[in-house]
Every structure is written in structure tokens, then in C-alpha cells.
Amino acid sequence: MTQDLRTRITDALKEAMKAKDAARLGTLRLINAAIKDQDIALRVDGKSVGDPEILAILGKMVKQRQESARAYEEGGRLELAERELAEVKVIEDFLPAQLSETEAEAAVDAAIKDVGAESIRDMGRVMGVLKGKYTGQMDFGAVGPMVKTRLG
Known part of the structure; x- marks a missing residue:
């Protein structure tokens, strides 16, 4: 049986902590925070965040970072653009493959x-x-x- 996204993210977070991978850990913590925010918002209706909602959150995070990276590149801030694109790679680990x-x-x-x-x-x-x-x-x-x- 495949793991749900929440479990995969939590496991990756633990692995990043053990490996002392600060950049990956920071991104995974941001993902967890976004999921928890959505959990809190849905709790009012007695619902919780499932895989479809997590996929939507991750997609939105990727889009935000791509836009930020583009803005940083246009502003000549390449080190910040690279950081955003590195976060995109971490987030994309949890997204299904893109359709051609x-x-x-x-x-x-x-x-x-x-x-x-x-x-x-x-x-x-x-x-x-x-x-x-x-x-x-x-x-x-x-x-x-x-x-x-x-x-x-």
C-alpha cells in the first residue's frame, strides 16, 4: 500500500533532521506549516486535509516559488533565485509526474x-x-x- 502524502512528508522531515540537511528541512517545515494552516481552516467544518488538498497546496507552493525565482532573476539576485528553485525541487518530490x-x-x-x-x-x-x-x-x-x- 502506498503511503499518504502527509506520512511521506513527515518521514522526509525526519530523514532531513537526521541528515542535518538544513535547506531540505526548512522547505519541508514550510510544507508542513501550510498543511496545518489548511487543517485549521477546515476544522471548522469538521473536515481535514487529504491528499487532493495537499497536492493543491504543493502545486500552489511550486508556482509561488517559480514566480519569486523569476522576479529575483530579473532583479539580479541569482543566489535568492537559486534558493527558490532548490525549494521547488524539494516540493516536486511529493508531486506526481507532470503530464506531457x-x-x-x-x-x-x-x-x-x-x-x-x-x-x-x-x-x-x-x-x-x-x-x-x-x-x-x-x-x-x-x-x-x-x-x-x-x-x-
Whole structure:
């Protein structure tokens, strides 16, 4: 049986502590803090964070760090950009492999067919299906225009 993401992250945190890997440890602690924040927010409704929510959190963290790295590079702060990109690598260890462009196109076509989408008004339903199945595996910012083009 595969471990859930929370367990994998906790185990990686313990390993980083034992290895005295400060950079990895710091990133793993940030991941844990983000998950705990989400736990607290959902506790009001009597829910807890599962793997789909953790994947969404990790995806958001990757995107934030990529944007920060880009800003640092533009500002000539290469050491800070490298630190952000190193954090991205640690976070990506817990994300499923990204779909290739061909796989993403096939997933979009399948979702359109599943939903029976016929116009741009069905875009939200198509994106909902994709997010349900492929969170952490595709860049929805890039997939959105692809869906729009197919439904347009």
C-alpha cells in the first residue's frame, strides 16, 4: 500500500533532521506549516486535509516559488533565485509526474467528452473534472486556454 502524502512528508522531515540537511528541512517545515494552516481552516467544518488538498497546496507552493525565482532573476539576485528553485525541487518530490503536452491534450479532450461540453459555458465543468483527476499533474493556467480553444 502506498503511503499518504502527509506520512511521506513527515518521514522526509525526519530523514532531513537526521541528515542535518538544513535547506531540505526548512522547505519541508514550510510544507508542513501550510498543511496545518489548511487543517485549521477546515476544522471548522469538521473536515481535514487529504491528499487532493495537499497536492493543491504543493502545486500552489511550486508556482509561488517559480514566480519569486523569476522576479529575483530579473532583479539580479541569482543566489535568492537559486534558493527558490532548490525549494521547488524539494516540493516536486511529493508531486506526481507532470503530464506531457500530448497527455494534457488527451486529458482535456476526454474531460470535454465526459462532461458533454459544447460551448465555452461548459468550461467550468470541464476544468472541474480536470482538477479532480489531475491536480498536481498539470498546469491549469496553461490548460485553461487549451480548453477555451477547443470549446470556442
